[in-house]
Amino acid sequence: MDSGLTYREAGVDLEAAARAKARLGELVEQTRTEAVAAGFGSFGGRFRAAAGRELVASADGVGTKLKLAFMTGRHDTVGIDLVNHCVNDILTEGAVPLVFMDYFACGVLDPDTVVAVVSGLAAACRENGCALLGGETAEMPDFYGAGEYDLAGFVVGQIEFQAVADREIRTGDRIVGLASSGLHTNGFSFVRRLLFDRLGLAVSDSLPGVDASVGEVLLRPHRSYLEVLKGSCAAGVVRGLAHVTGGGIPGNLGRVLPKTLSARVRVSAWTPPPEFQFLSDESGASRDEMYRTFNMGIGMLAIVSSEDETGFRQVVEGSGCATYPCGEIVEGDGSVIMEWT
């Protein structure tokens, strides 16, 4: 027996970490693609891009949506949120994902939790044709509450859709909204404050106006738009994409507009799903606040020519994603004009 201070005594269990690592290795292996050049366990993951192709990288976190995973004990969806969020981000730059890496940090490592989280990451990586190249699992005593963790991710992709990358947007182009699958990963501090602190709801309560529990509605995974958009992007139909995340439509659509153009968005073109209506009614938040905080039912905005609009919508709807023709591009100054009536 070693009577001295050991690393385990100091709160770090290297053996539990090793056991989890073996299971993580299997999950990672299932996501292997031809882009991956070397195996798991080295100091860095090797991969290849197509020769001369421009690359795009993005970092993101899940944010306080993680608290819903803690409250429900369901840890296999937050990884899907994270991967899809990252994939959507680089898609707006015309890129398809090659590799993904995660950062998972907790106070005390629970192997089942980390394996559930990584199983979500791996499932979403497979869906998006992206390799889970590895990551960092950090056990940090005194940083995270019992059963809590933080999760961040990094994606690298290569540009395949040049019109999207170059933002070939012109006056008269149409804006098409693609339906979100729920709240995605934004506005959760607001939601938690309202539903749990103010209204005193539990995750197992049914959400009024919605045929599902609070936990089910809030944990619905952030969808990836890669599969429903890649055909139209490859055909050169899509000229610009804006991922509706923190800041909502007004805060994100402007990020892809040339400085000489503006976007008019007709809010009446779609009806926000009932969970957004409930959040609006119960919070008393202003309309502006709601549309800056939440996606309000539209997770991605695509800009296409007026001639392509109908065909584009048919393709996307045929892939199982509802669309809303909700605006157009006009001469302007890079601003987003929300038309409320």
Add this chain to the structure above:
Amino acid sequence: MDSGLTYREAGVDLEAAARAKARLGELVEQTRTEAVAAGFGSFGGRFRAAAGRELVASADGVGTKLKLAFMTGRHDTVGIDLVNHCVNDILTEGAVPLVFMDYFACGVLDPDTVVAVVSGLAAACRENGCALLGGETAEMPDFYGAGEYDLAGFVVGQIEFQAVADREIRTGDRIVGLASSGLHTNGFSFVRRLLFDRLGLAVSDSLPGVDASVGEVLLRPHRSYLEVLKGSCAAGVVRGLAHVTGGGIPGNLGRVLPKTLSARVRVSAWTPPPEFQFLSDESGASRDEMYRTFNMGIGMLAIVSSEDETGFRQVVEGSGCATYPCGEIVEGDGSVIMEWT
């Protein structure tokens, strides 16, 4: 006045975030290299690698060394730790860094803190010739203690040193240890438990046997070995590199050994700096535990041919890094044999 619930009330201050973001943009701009293809503020950062070159990615965190930043109020060194850690990791795969992205998460965003952290990231990126391509700054109420944060990073590089990447290691090759600059980023949960909980020291106390305060010694930044090694790597002299992080020499040297070779490490070849001696004496930890938890004075191990050993050491010492000829490669099974006497 809006009487409804606002995002700010829910603990997220978007304006403070925007102010910090502007200052971060300037810091990022200072790290721009020719690899960077597009500016700050888009959904993803664009960059280019040399055509056909294999890429390497790695993710890492700072770990509980962050607590020392919180205790001392000094936030401009942890970013250096993180970048240099990541750069060293991919160097062991023969890669030089192209771009770095960070993930910074806190409970309430303090603009001065995040700017100090990113100034450290940017300084280290400039030192390593790597662009700080962007990152994610997450404000997550109820996740982090007041004044606390977590910090993770992600690097992408391209392989330039093929002998290192291919691990062209042979029987009779020599192992040369390169001096660390202190504890680097490992063993901090152990250190905090011992120095603060057991011994009751404060960060401003002087560390017995060391002519500096506890805070100064513990916060010394993790050094990058890119500058002192790149000439020898480019000349094909270096055949293998192991970054001594969590797991110490026994846990990391084996990661780069072919399955048919083993490494003999003569521990008597160097004297661990006094801070390691102090940690050993005061903790009563076993020798094995000490060498698995800490780098013990050697932050990187290089494998070179016996003919190249002297010349290699002269070059590295001439660049300002002490070296220790501490072992050799023998026929074996991929194991690391620590020779204690």
